Amino acid sequence: MGDLLNTLPLAAVEGEGHPVTIWGLLIYLTAVFAVIAWFVAGARKGLSKRTFTTKQANWAEQLYLFIENMCVSAIGAHGRKYVPMITTFWLIIFVGNLFSLFAPYAPTADLGFNLGMALVSIGYVQWEGIKSNGLVGHLSHFAGPKLGLAFIPLSLLLFCIELVSEIMKNISLSLRIYANIHGGHEAVTNMNHVGEGAFVPIGAFLLPLKVLTCLIQAMIFCLLTCVYIGLVTSHHGDDHGHDHGDLAHA
Amino acid sequence: MNGNYVGSFGIGYGLAVLGIALGLGLIGYSALQGMARQPEAIGKLQTVMLIALAFVELTFFLTLFLAPNMINVVPK
Numbered sequence: 001m002g003d004l005l006n007t008l009p010l011a012a013v014e015g016e017g018h019p020v021t022i023w024g025l026l027i028y029l030t031a032v033f034a035v036i037a038w039f040v041a042g043a044r045k046g047l048s049k050r051t052f053t054t055k056q057a058n059w060a061e062q063l064y065l066f067i068e069n070m071c072v073s074a075i076g077a078h079g080r081k082y083v084p085m086i087t088t089f090w091l092i093i094f095v096g097n098l099f100s101l102f103a104p105y106a107p108t109a110d111l112g113f114n115l116g117m118a119l120v121s122i123g124y125v126q127w128e129g130i131k132s133n134g135l136v137g138h139l140s141h142f143a144g145p146k147l148g149l150a151f152i153p154l155s156l157l158l159f160c161i162e163l164v165s166e167i168m169k170n171i172s173l174s175l176r177i178y179a180n181i182h183g184g185h186e187a188v189t190n191m192n193h194v195g196e197g198a199f200v201p202i203g204a205f206l207l208p209l210k211v212l213t214c215l216i217q218a219m220i221f222c223l224l225t226c227v228y229i230g231l232v233t234s235h236h237g238d239d240h241g242h243d244h245g246d247l248a249h250a
Numbered sequence: 251m252n253g254n255y256v257g258s259f260g261i262g263y264g265l266a267v268l269g270i271a272l273g274l275g276l277i278g279y280s281a282l283q284g285m286a287r288q289p290e291a292i293g294k295l296q297t298v299m300l301i302a303l304a305f306v307e308l309t310f311f312l313t314l315f316l317a318p319n320m321i322n323v324v325p326k
Contacts, residue, residue: 172308179311220304 001188020105028107032095039091050207063087067222074226075233082229086222089121093177093221097214101207102179108217111174111184118173122166129232140168141232173224177217266313273306296317 039056046054052061067087071079093108100106107113129138144158188203188210195202281299285292 172312175311175315176304176308179315180307183311183314216300216304220301223301 006091018108025107025110025113025167028096028099028103028105032092032099032107035095036091058123064088070219070223071226073247074223075230076235077234078233079226079230085124086226089117090218090222090223092117094218095176097181097217101210101214104185106181106185108177109185111178113180114174115170117177117221120172121173121221122170122228123223125228125232128229132233132235138232154239169224169228173221177221180213180217184213262317263314270306270310274303277302277306299325 039060042054042056043060044057046052046057050164052058062087064083064087068083070082071083071086073079075082096106096108096113100109129141133141140161142162143155144162147155184206186207190208191203192201277299281295284295
């Protein structure tokens with residue numbers, strides 16, 4: 001049985017230092033996409049003119065309203081065009097997190113996968129900033145407020161600090177999800193070791209907290225992406241109204 | 251990493267958790283106070299409280315996962 005676990009790279013065999021390979025991660029990702037495809041197919045089938053007929057359609061409407069509310073409040077009125085991307089992120093992270101409750105491994109419990117998602121998210125923020133402000137405008141966004149000529153060393157220092165902060169955003173975004181999901185798994189494993197003598201899985205009492213963590217981490221990732229997009233795409237021309245989202249001032 | 255560091259990890263993590271627990275308690279306290287004053291704002295306060303919770307938890311996880319990599323001083 002242990003040999004089967006070694007050949008099918010589905011889980012890291014405990015105590016042997018054999019990590020999950022990329023093929024194992026791809027198997028889990030296929031399962032995640034299968035669940036998302038089932039959800040979306042059920043939602044499409046349940047669309048109708050009066051009321052939704054399937055459960056998935058109702059939940060999809062709730063998801064859409066939640067993401068749209070988050071995007072519009074964080075980015076402004078033009079935030080609606082980012083809703084598909086944020087919904088994709090949310091679905092992948094949420095379903096990937098849910099897998100950690102049932103399987104010994106999950107896509108979002110992999111630091112590499114989370115780093116990939118964070119790089120895509122921050123890269124998309126940079127792309128949107130360059131598209132809306134131009135390359136020079138986007139780079140001068142890092143230099144802080146425009147002071148006089150005598151403050152150029154201060155502006156250079158601010159530029160370096162902002163650059164490092166931007167790189168830290170990748171690390172914080174990826175490490176947050178990895179630590180919550182993988183750390184939750186490790187915590188449950190260790191608590192189970194405590195109750196091993198009496199055959200009581202004490203780690204099972206952490207499961208409700210883990211479900212809450214799954215939801216919250218997906219929401220936090222999407223909210224932070226929205227806030228970063230709102231920070232770089234705030235249009236200075238029509239700033240008299242409420243176009244700058246009210247969450248972006250945080 | 252030799253045996254001299256075994257105790258310091260425990261104290262280090264303990265201090266980190268102390269700060270985090272105090273921070274989380276303060277977040278919960280202010281959220282509950284706000285909710286008690288304005289019960290109609292409970293939804294918004296809940297959202298903001300969870301956001302602040304994630305940021306405070308992140309510092310703990312940074313300590314947990316980045317601290318072992320920072321050890322590069324080996325006494326002779």
